[in-house]
Each structure stands twice: as C-alpha cells, then as structure tokens.
Amino acid sequence: xxxxxxxxxxxxxxxxxxxxxxxxxxxxxxxxxxxxxxxxxxxxxxxxxxxxxxxxxxxxxxxxxxxxxxxxxxxxxxxxxxxxxxxxxxxxxxxxxxxxxxxxxxxxxxxxxxxxxxxxxxxxxxxxxxxxxxxxxxxxxxxxxxxxxxxxxxxxxxxxxxxxxxxxxxxxxxxxxxxxxxxxxxx
Amino acid sequence: xxxxxxxxxxxxxxxxxxxxxxxxxxxxxxxxxxxxxxxxxxxxxxxxxxxxxxxxxxxxxxxxxxxxxxxxxxxxxxxxxxxxxxxxxxxxxxxxxxxxxxxxxxxxxxxxxxxxxxxxxxxxxxxxxxxxxxxxxxxxxxxxxxxxxxxxxxxxxxxxxxxxxxxxxxxxxxxxxxxxxxxxxxx
Numbered sequence: 001x002x003x004x005x006x007x008x009x010x011x012x013x014x015x016x017x018x019x020x021x022x023x024x025x026x027x028x029x030x031x032x033x034x035x036x037x038x039x040x041x042x043x044x045x046x047x048x049x050x051x052x053x054x055x056x057x058x059x060x061x062x063x064x065x066x067x068x069x070x071x072x073x074x075x076x077x078x079x080x081x082x083x084x085x086x087x088x089x090x091x092x093x094x095x096x097x098x099x100x101x102x103x104x105x106x107x108x109x110x111x112x113x114x115x116x117x118x119x120x121x122x123x124x125x126x127x128x129x130x131x132x133x134x135x136x137x138x139x140x141x142x143x144x145x146x147x148x149x150x151x152x153x154x155x156x157x158x159x160x161x162x163x164x165x166x167x168x169x170x171x172x173x174x175x176x177x178x179x180x181x182x183x184x185x186x187x
Numbered sequence: 188x189x190x191x192x193x194x195x196x197x198x199x200x201x202x203x204x205x206x207x208x209x210x211x212x213x214x215x216x217x218x219x220x221x222x223x224x225x226x227x228x229x230x231x232x233x234x235x236x237x238x239x240x241x242x243x244x245x246x247x248x249x250x251x252x253x254x255x256x257x258x259x260x261x262x263x264x265x266x267x268x269x270x271x272x273x274x275x276x277x278x279x280x281x282x283x284x285x286x287x288x289x290x291x292x293x294x295x296x297x298x299x300x301x302x303x304x305x306x307x308x309x310x311x312x313x314x315x316x317x318x319x320x321x322x323x324x325x326x327x328x329x330x331x332x333x334x335x336x337x338x339x340x341x342x343x344x345x346x347x348x349x350x351x352x353x354x355x356x357x358x359x360x361x362x363x364x365x366x367x368x369x370x371x372x373x374x
Contacts, residue, residue, distance in 0.1 A: 078373035079373075080373055080374055116307060119307060120303060120306060120307070123310075140343075141343045141344075141347065144343050144346075145340075145343055145363070145366055148343070152331075156327075156328045156331050156332055159331075180371060180374075181372075183265070183266060183267045183329060183333055183336070184267060184336070184371040185368075186265035186266075186267055186268060187265075187268065187271070187364060187367075
C-alpha cells in the first residue's frame with residue numbers, strides 16, 4: 001500500500017465513523033480503525049494525531065475559509081453581513097461532505113468530551129472571526145457581537161441541516177438568520 | 188477558628204485571588220491559600236472541591252437565577268425579551284461582588300485552561316436557558332437562538348463592565364442589546 005495513496009485519509013475517516021457507530025467512540029481503538037481500513041497504525045498516524053482528530057481535522061480549513069472570506073469582503077459591507085456571507089462561503093465545503101458531517105455529528109452527540117471539543121472549536125472560530133472583523137476596522141462591541149452571533153447562526157443552521165436529510169445548508173443559514181432578525185426586532 | 192465561621196469562604200476567595208495575582212494561578216497551591224487565610228487545608232476543602240472552584244463556585248447560582256427568571260417571566264413576553272430580562276436579574280448578584288468579579292476575570296484571562304472552563308460554563312448556561320425557553324413552549328430555532336444570543340450579550344456586556352470601573356452592569360447589558368439590535372437591523 002502506497003504511503004500517500006489518494007483516498008486513504010477519507011477511507012480512514014469513513015471506517016472510523018462506521019466503528020464509532022457500531023462500538024461507540026470510546027471502545028474503538030486506532031488499531032481497529034487501521035485494521036478495517038487495511039493500513040498500519042503507522043499509516044493512520046501519518047494522517048491524524050489521534051483518534052479524536054479524525055473528527056476535527058476539518059476545523060482548521062473551516063476557520064481559514066471564514067477568516068479569509070471576512071478579510072476579502074467589500075469594505076462598505078455591514079459587519080453582520082460580512083460574517084453571514086463568510087459562513088455562507090463554507091456551505092459548499094460542508095455540502096460536499098454531507099454524509100461525513102451527519103455521521104460525525106452523531107458520534108459527537110453521544111460523547112460529552114467530544115461535545116466539549118466541538119463547543120470549544122466553535123468558540124475559537126468566533127474569536128478568530130471577531131479578530132478578522134477588528135482587522136477590517138470594526139470596533140467593539142460590534143466585532144464581538146457580530147462574530148459570536150454569526151457563530152450562533154452557523155451552529156443552529158448547521159444542526160438543522162444535519163438532522164434534515166432534505167435540507168440545503170445555505171438555505172438553513174438564511175432561514176436561521178431571518179429567525180434571528182425576527183427575534184431581535186422584538187427587542 | 189470555628190469550622191463554619193461566617194466570612195471564611197469569602198476570605199479564602201479574596202486571598203486566593205491575591206495569590207493568583209502575585210504568583211500566578213498555576214504556582215499557587217491550596218496550602219498557600221489556606222495558610223494566608225489562616226485556616227487549615229481541611230477547612231479550604233470544606234468550601235471548595237479544588238483550587239479552580241474558588242473561581243467557579245458562583246456558576247451554579249448564576250445559572251439557577253437565569254433559569255428561574257426565564258420560568259417566571261409573563262407568558263406573553265417575546266423569547267428574546269425573556270432572556271434579556273433573565274440576565275438583567277443577575278446584575279445585582281454580580282454588582283455585589285464587583286471587586287471579586289474583576290480580579291476573577293484577570294485571573295481567568297491569564298490562563299488558557301481557566302478560559303476554557305469559563306467558555307464551557309457560558310455554553311452550559313446557554314443550553315440551560317434554551318431548555319428553560321422550550322419548557323415555556325418556545326419552539327426551535329427561536330429557543331436556541333434567543334438563549335445563545337442572550338449569552339453573547341451577557342458575555343460582551345459583562346466584559347465591558349468588568350474592564351470599566353465606572354460602568355453599571357445593567358446599563359452595559361442594555362447598551363449591548365441595543366448594539367445587537369442595530370447590527371441585526373442591517374441584515
């Protein structure tokens with residue numbers, strides 16, 4: 001088996017999620033994953049630092065895409081629009097891994113320490129988005145509010161998408177933003 | 188020294204924060220705290236499970252007050268107003284411990300694992316607030332959005348209050364809510 005055979009990483013992720021569903025996350029070992037993917041443990045560790053990273057290896061890509069989209073937005077755009085637009089740009093990345101996203105969400109939901117890791121990931125994403133807004137000259141509290149509210153909309157919209165097999169992620173984001181606007185109009 | 192002498196807990200918290208500032212959080216031991224407060228370590232452990240809990244012992248009270256205020260709000264009130272009102276009810280609790288809140292925020296800001304603990308506390312608070320809204324019959328996504336947005340406003344308003352010695356917490360919450368409303372109107 002080639003050392004960097006294309007698809008090995010995706011196969012490792014697919015069999016890991018299969019095993020997490022069959023045996024539970026805690027009971028699955030790196031050895032189990034490697035064995036079912038027909039690679040050595042050493043090969044597993046070329047792609048992932050540990051078992052948990054199978055589920056979180058997309059986080060850095062997601063965050064980079066959001067930060068770059070915030071930086072690239074037209075200068076005259078309102079902060080909340082910049083953030084909403086930035087989260088919309090990651091929809092194709094997630095739509096392309098829909099099956100993975102759904103199985104990943106199921107695995108995370110069953111394990112408190114994975115839920116914490118996911119929650120902290122979203123907070124880190126919010127902090128990065130706020131910094132990217134400040135770099136555009138958006139003052140606080142608008143930068144922090146727009147970024148954290150954007151993360152809330154992303155998370156709520158994502159949860160809806162991942163539990164509704166017919167949904168479209170960009171539409172889920174739009175609906176959630178509209179729901180947020182309707183809520184705050186009642187203030 | 189009496190076993191449950193009034194004020195012992197507050198004195199332990201005050202000297203702990205003093206020591207965290209002088210030596211750093213990591214370098215301070217429970218023995219150091221007990222010794223400066225002139226009690227035994229055993230007495231320390233009557234009040235706090237560990238050193239970290241000196242900083243987080245108010246979390247349960249805060250969450251209970253928020254959840255109770257959500258449950259007690261008039262039935263016809265809008266979800267976002269219910270949450271905003273619930274967070275406003277905890278302002279007096281926090282105003283009464285303003286010095287503690289400021290020193291506590293400084294201690295947390297210097298330590299990544301304390302920051303994580305604080306972030307997870309806020310997420311737990313948001314989950315509890317969303318559940319309290321659902322118990323009132325607020326459907327999703329409004330329940331999740333109103334609760335998480337409320338936590339964002341609470342956190343941003345709190346940060347402003349804790350760094351501005353002249354500020355009033357209730358006013359910080361109101362200003363932050365107004366800033367959020369102004370932002371979402373641009374959607």
